[in-house]
Amino acid sequence: MSQQSHDGRSRILLAGTPAFHRDMRWIQLARQGLVFVPVAKRDCTLITGRTADVQAIVYQAGARAADTLAFLKAMAARQSDLCIILVGRNQKPDTVAQFLRNGAFDYVNWPCSLSRLTDSLTSGLTNRQIFLEVRNLSGDLATANQSLAHERDTLKQFNQRLAGLNQLTQALARSLQPEDVVQALFTGVPALIGADLIGLVRTNPEHVWTWSKDGNQEREQALNAQLLGRLGRAPQRVTAGATTLRLVGSHPMPSIRSDDALLALPQPDAHAMHDIPLAIGPHAIGVLHVQRAGSQPFTEDEQQLLATIGTSLSLTLRNADAHQDLHDMALRDPLTGVFNRRALDEPLMRELKAGLRYGAPACLAILDLDYFKTVNDRLGHTAGDLVLRELASLMTDTVRDVDMVGRYGGEEFAIILPHTSIEQAQPLAERLRNLIETHAFDVEDGTVRLTASIGIAEVCNPAIASVEDWVNAADTALYHAKAQGRNRVVVHAPVPLAPVQAATLCVAA
Template structure:
């Protein structure tokens, strides 16, 4: 019997009882347990004629089975003598978690025994003989009480469910607040730095605490860089596969687009699909089953990046997708700011005409190399290169032609040196080249090759082909006569002066005067 029907049945009892105490409308189900003669009382037949369901039992076990199966509205239980059997039955009945109204019928057993039965779960105890009016009054009151109990129980269940939902919502809200705080902290950390390496480290650390991730990949163009992170060393192999995959599929000329769970359709690249991920056979492809996510990073109009995220267990939810897209926006902004800052730094350190380091930046490099050479006794050489008769080019062909020669010479020197070497414009037509970890013999070979290349180079100017030569001075450290950066520069400049004095278009190595050499050696010996 469903809840609404039971409520209707029991609510209607009061009205029906006022008109006829022997009638209960709508019908109820009543289980009768007792001796055979107890079953044949006229009251039960009257209830049956009125449409009520009356079930008769002589054994407690059968009655208990019926209670568990059909949940009757009321149970009328006859007690032959004493309370022991009634209490035993009530204890067994309590284990069924029922809500039937239990009315005990029996001989006089005393107030204490009646009270014990009521405490054990009975609603009423009727002493035989029982009149129909007395029984119907008890049944009516019991069903009203049952109805009230069920209403309270249902309300309690609804309250418990509401409290459970509120607890779940509170926990979800608490988790979401923590997530938002972590997201806010991560975006602040990303945008607070102007160093791309620091930004990437903060990204990998922050994302791993923000959402469950197994692998993170970041690809950037100009310069083309691939960086990856994995949750533990157990993921190293998969991390390398993701790195290789990004290297294959991320082009340097990719153009920005909006975030999507779909394969990233980059200009100049194939769409990323399961077939493209052959080496990643144990992982879903990008955009597949919501286990991976690619977030394009529009770092600048001509610079594209991609943030790749992957998890083995679980899929990305819509909330996580929106949150990670926000991280992507902050990351793109942070990388753009870092790129702009680096560009400004580069502009401040470079000569606007040739693109080489300016004098200040070159002297900073000299200071760094001198400090390392002095501390670790490592070799380094400084070349000062001066273009011979450059003033004549400016005077005869004009400054535009001179500028073209300077730019051409700068490009030639950049091509001639190693990646670790540093080339700068020292001033006018004079250039400086710092050669770290280079002994004097190697520096001399490079200087002589550079001199020959400048001599044989045909520089194009608006007025025609221009040819020029160069004089080069070399100073080497460590040297007992060179105790500061200024002395290092002065030594190279002295060698350059010697090259020009010897007829130009030649390489001269600095050789200290004997008196200076002796003085320097004395200072070095006296040093602690």
């Protein structure tokens, strides 16, 4: 790898506090061939300006995001080509996304495993090397343009492509949603090389996108079948009337025996077709397929251009996945994995508006475990946590895919049931109540049996004009269920209340 230390090992600045420098992880990584140079954060920018053999910076991000952003902008102003990896405590998803947009290659939550650091450094150094090669290629082209006058037109066309490549990579870098990434790709690639048919297949998450210049569904369907066939999947039909940008498949693909399986895909026989493997370091993540009408082959320059696009696309998809993961974490209850209370606000408002404007039916059910405090008091909070996790799984498996399950707090859960009337919601709630009553919840010392009370409120109700009204109505129904003896489903008035039943709790050895 270029710009290494004199002994052939990668040289990396370790910018942080003395305690950060002394962490055993750096000693272990040094045994793998990396050379770490400890520096104070305030000296980092100065040192990078006079040290030619530094390849990367591992920067200890502090609590103030503004300080980290200032460092990234200072490095960008110097047009630094160093790989910057930030290491710090958990940050908000928007803050991490801002770090990535301002030049950071990765953000590693600290403390972390040795393997996480190794993967980040390996991927960062590899992709930096690719960047340097592309930049050197641009310099070679500029020299050739001056020395070879008869190739000026060819070089002019290639320079235009480099400008287009720069625009495309910038558009990809700005995209943090997969659909936005694909839209930028399908807009930029045809303008660069005159492609007529493009396909993108990913393995995790599993998707296939196709695009054709003339919107030919048969050609796109054939490409869809080809891409899925290489991965051992049956093709998906393209829906009629779809736009030129289509999501063709979004279901699980088969497991691949090794990360090299995608990289080893056979190239098409026709010179007018080209496959670009997508990878992050040693890990294959998909394939980009580009095709031209007729038999006009892709030149070596165009293939190099597509390889560069593939590298940028791989990084962009990785960043989009990281952004999505952080976004999902912010909306999930850390104990049970279901949505948290904040995540339910938007679907509640959406269903409320649909109900008020169009009369669309929807129900909200609030469920509360009966005498759950007894579990915590007798068996401990660890057992209580196990019960809540198993309850969340039971609820998620019972409701439909379109329904949303969320934890409102403690042992209280909410279920949003779109397109569901009271007559449909009540049997579902009864079935869920019965499943809970008959279910044995596994804990460390045996099993626990519990019951649940459920209150239901329908959105189409003259008394409901806001999300707060709707939640209060369901909560009132839950209160009545508790008051009538628990272990029952109560629908918000005017639906008659169910007869009294006794609640039970027992702990099995």
